[in-house]
Amino acid sequence: MDKKIIVAGIGPGAEKYITPAALEKIRSAKFLVGGRRALETFATSAQVTCPVTKDIDAALNFIREKISIGQVVVMVSGDPGYYSMLDVLRKNFDAALIEVIPSISSIQLAFAKVAMSWYDATLLSFHGRRPTDDKLKFEPNKVLGLLTDAEFNSATISKILINLGWAGSSRLIICARLSYADEKIISTTLADAVNAEPVKHCVLIVTENTSH
């Protein structure tokens, strides 16, 4: 069966991090779905587009309607397999209809920026959700890699972690606007971050090791 829905990861944001495979699918798409940021970067006036907003049903309806005509390319940030619209698509469409093009996750780029491996890190998301205390609690040698949102940001998450046994002196690396010209990598501590200006959509790396 022809794959009708192509879920293409666009990487952390800047065009230089997208894979040629994803770019090829996006460029040749007649029907293109994606967040406003992705559409601004990649859509052309020749394409029929649908922005993904909080109204996910609108995007799903667009996809349902257009796959009867041809392929629909859905752009997601980072890697589709790491907290993306892929989960919603799998609940609403047959897996045989879906092709996934992987890409670089914001988590991968964050760990790369501080020259750290992530294979042994505990990777969790606060983006529209709250991981359980059991997964977040302090354990010796634990390294956390966290996605954030506006509510669960660098300040609120630092407070949560201190309440779960992490020392205030634990290293917190805030990775914001990864891959963009205004990218910011801030190395601080959990205690300092609680009272500092919160950084909202970013990746947080937390480690008891203070050498970073």
Ligand SMILES: C[S@@+](CC[C@H](N)C(=O)[O-])C[C@H]1O[C@@H](n2cnc3c(N)ncnc32)[C@H](O)[C@@H]1O
């Ligand atoms: C819905 S999740 C999508 C994650 C994505 N699938 C990935 O692999 O990176 C959105 C969150 O990813 C993180 N994120 C995505 N792009 C980012 C970037 N360029 N810089 C920092 N964090 C980013 C932020 O925590 C943001 O709130």
